[in-house]
Structures are given as C-alpha cells and as structure tokens.
Amino acid sequence: MRGAFVRVKGDHPFSTSARRPITIPPIMAARSVGSGTISFGLVSIPIKLYTATSAKSVSFNMLHKTCGSRLKQQLLCATENTVVERSDTIKGFEYARDQYVKFTDEELKALEAARTDTLELVEFVPADTVDFLYIEKTQFLGPDKGGERAYRLLSESLERAKRVAVGRFAQRGKDNLVLVRPYKKGLILHECFYSDEVRSFDDVETGGAFEFKPIELELADKLIQQLDRDKFEPERFRDAWADKVREAVEKKIAGEEVLTAPEAPKAQIIDLLEALKRSVAAAPAAPASAPKAEAPASERAPAVVAKGPKKAEPRKDTEKTERKKKSAG
Template identity: 40%
Template sequence: MAARSLASLSLSFGLVSIPVKLYTATDSGSTVRFNLLSKDGSRLKQQYVSEKTREVVPREEMVKGYEFEKDQFVIFSPDELKALEEGASHIVEIVSFVPEKGVDPIYYDKTYYIAPDKRGGKPYSLLRAAMAKTGRCAIAKWASKGKSHMVQIRPIEGGLVFQQLLFADEVRSIDELHVEDVAVSDAEMKLAVQLIEQASEDHYDASQYRDEEKERVLAAIDAKIAGKEIISQEPVEISPSGQVIDLVEALKKSLSTGKRSAAASKTAAAKAPAAEPPAPRKSAKRTTASVAAIPKRAKKA
C-alpha cells in the first residue's frame, strides 16, 4: 500500500525554500483492539448525555466551549473555531542547528517523515547531506490547527525525520519525585560498569525484538475462535520491595550468569544447522469471524 501524505509543507532553509510532503512514521493500527458489545453480541453505540437533563444530545445540537472557571464555559461557534485555526502555516521555519544529540528524547512527541515534493529533490538532498556531514540537526517552528509546534529535523539513511517536540511546560520535572541520591562504593561501581559493558550493543536494533504480549493476545484470540477455553496465567510472584540484598554479590552473579549465557549461545550457534525460515502461524488461516475479532482502527469522530 502506497504511503499517503498528511500535508504539503515548505521547509525554509535560509533563503532556500524546500517543498516537502509530511508522512506518518509510526503505525498504531497494528494494536490489538477489542470492541464493546452487549451480551447478545451486538456492537454498542457511543452517545453523549446531558448532565443536566440526562437526555441523549444529537451531534447536530452539540457546541464547543472552553471552561474558564468551574462549570463556567465560553461558547465558540463553528466559524469562530475555524478562525482560530486560520493561523496554520505551510511554512516550517528552521531557526537553528544543534548537535544531533542536543535534544533530550524526553521532549520527543510525534514522529513523521518528510520527503521532497516537486522540484524539491536537490535542496532536500543538500540539506540532509550537510546536516549529516556536520553532525547537526535542525530546530524549526511550525503552526498547525491552532497550535504552535517546535520540531527537530534530523538526517537518517535515505531521508529526513520530522520529529515534533514538546514545549518545556509539557514535560514534568523529575525533581517532583524527590529521588534520593544514595552513595555507592567503588567495588559496586566497578561491577556495575562491567555488567553494562558485558551487555552492550552498538545500537538498538528493533528488528531483533518481538511484541510478545501482542503475540500472546493474538494466540488467545485464535484459541477462542477455535472454541478453546482460555486459561489464565499464574501470577508472577514479586519479591517484597523492602528486601535487603547484597548489591556486590548480586552484581557478581549477574556477571557470571551473563558470561555463561554468552558462552552457551556461541556454542549453540556453532553446532546449529543453517537456519530455516519460520513456519507460518496456524492462525494465519483466519475466517471472517477471526478477522472481526480483531477490530480495525476506529476512525476519529
């Protein structure tokens, strides 16, 4: 299925204007969702009820308002709401360039891709290559649907990522948690560093991990479709939070366990025959009822 753009934008880079298109970079539609049904199996329809009259209010009689004090609202007409959104701009203005790791990921919000539009190929490629060479990313301003946004534009292999950022007042401070700073010994630090180095990788490879919870839920759905009873898993026992442990001994055991696991993995890999492609899941042969059990992403109202 071909990617569909969300918007056409103009990326302002000095005196250069780069026409680009905006695309989603993530897909939440693969999440397993359940529908609300009545006991007879029919879908339930969402309705809005007036707190005052307890009667259902049809959509055509709904209005939008802003609560400025407790239970005190100022009402906006559709034309007034539209006027508030007229500040939206198709221009994304780059205001600075910072080191690639100069933005704390805690400020990351929604992630998009941008690709060059007509006649934007060369300036797009130039900006991407220049940022990659200098090890910097762009910080830009953008206004959309009544809200200002700050975005980070960073180069990746094959294109540019358009990372929407949170403002400072949208991120809570960890100081609110009053985390205690406990002193650690040199021996504890040395062992902890060794443990980190033992489990270190050059980068995070998302393809090496599976959504095991999603697979478990889908397997349960397949079993349910097949008429089997779903057996609840036994709860995992958790050690009391106040348990006192010997930190050094725990770190030493972790190191030795990690070394044994690594050695066992290498031995198994050497003895193992050439890997064969995994067999398809039996649940792939789903009937119409199977597909209906995993609802599609609902459209926004």
C-alpha cells in the same frame, strides 16, 4: 542570513483508521500525505511528507455482556437525564469548578492560527543538545520532483555540521514546535512538545547521595558489559502481549479453552551486593565485539581476593627451653 521555511500543501493527519485485532494490512509503498517547499537562503527545495509511524497494537470493542452486540456511546445530560445529539452540543472551557465559558465553532475558528501550512526554520542547534523527551510525533520528508539534488545537499550539510533545525509549523489551527534533522541520506520531521507541556524531572524523588564500595562498582560494570551490544536493534523485540492476545483469539475461534497464566511472583528485595552477584552469574554472555581498551591501573577497582582461614602457628614451649638452658649452665 534569511530565515528558512517550508510551505506545505494538503492535509497530513497523524490519526490512523480503526484496526481489528487479527487483520494485518499488506505492506504498501510509501504514500505522500502532503507536499511543500523548503526555502533556505536563495535555494528552494520541493518536498513531500510521509507518515513515519503507525501503531500495531491490538484493540477491543465494548460489547453487551448478555447478548454480545457492540455498544454505542451516547452523550448524556446529567441535569435533564436525556440523551443529547452531537448537533446540540457546544464547546466550553472550565475556568472554575463547574463554571464554563462557551465557544461556538465560529469563535474557535477565528482563534486558530492562520492556515499557511508554512514550516519556518528559525535556528540551528547542536544535535546532541536535543532531549528525546520533547519529541511527540514523527514524519518523513522526501524530495519532490526536481528537488533531489538540493534536498540531499541540505541533508548532508546538517549531518556534517551535526546540527538540527528548529522551527514552527502552523497546521490544524495550532502553531507546532518542530525539529528537522538528517536521517539516512534524507530528512525527518519531529513534532515536539512545548516546554510547559513537559514535566520537570526535578520533581522526582531520587534519594540522597550514596557512596558505593569498589566491589559494587566492579560488579555493576561487569553486568553492563555482559548485556552490552554495539547498537540498538528494535527488530529483535516483539509485542509479546499482542502476540498472546492474537493466539487467544485464534483459540477461542476454534472453540479451544484459554488457560489463565499464574500470577508472577513479586520481586524479592535483597542486599544490593548479593543482587549484583546473582545478576552477573545469571546474565548471558555478551555477543562478540571489538576488544575494548583496558582501563589504567589507577582507575581499576581493586581486586577482591577471598582469604582462607589463618593457619595456626606452632606453640613455643618456653618453660622446657628455659630448663634446658639452666641444666647446661
């Protein structure tokens, strides 16, 4: 079977224009940032590329503290103590401390990957083997004119096979590792980190092996059940810090005073069992959902029953009993 690939025309930069703290741009229809063709076997599918994500966090400018005017960044030569124009700069690679190899723009251009704008799919892998850690950026893929039926067929085939396509995408002078997967009756493109760009979790100290008491496991399971939901709903969450900044800006514009919030107390480290008990007691009730099958009795944590003080048994008067027996005899 021949390899599959995508030929893409036009630029589709991931960078976004500068944003101001309060201004919220109006919602607009999706706009294509590139076009191309997916080739799979003897099938050609014309497609369009769309920006999938755009950060909305607040941003600030650096101002002069005394007069409030915006500052400009300049390039300063520490050796000659002079301001350098960008036209007088050259790129350098530091191969040793304070030792550089210089490159001109022409030399770097010659080292860039050939600008073919081709996304070549080289293999298909099970979707559940893809680690989210490798995903860096995301773009939507949509069908171009005349490619709707074939585009949808590829999406449904990948969905049915539970596979993700792995490929290479040469753009902006760099050969990028990408994933193409089915998404909401269509396709989506993920630009990924290479393996040497992802640090190993094995370097993280996680402590030794632990054995937990049945009551600890039972309380931990109960806490998870109380906070359990059927699906991830990102629309339920907002950037609280950005909201506070916007509110503070509005107050400052209106001449109102912005009060400083008190510092939150540091979390107190308490006994694990006690912490689980308090967490379960304080957790909100879980939303109504389908009843879950009860675990077999052999897998359930043993019930913990609080026992009261042991009742005192009546003392036997053995000496009096013996005297009665002797008198009767």
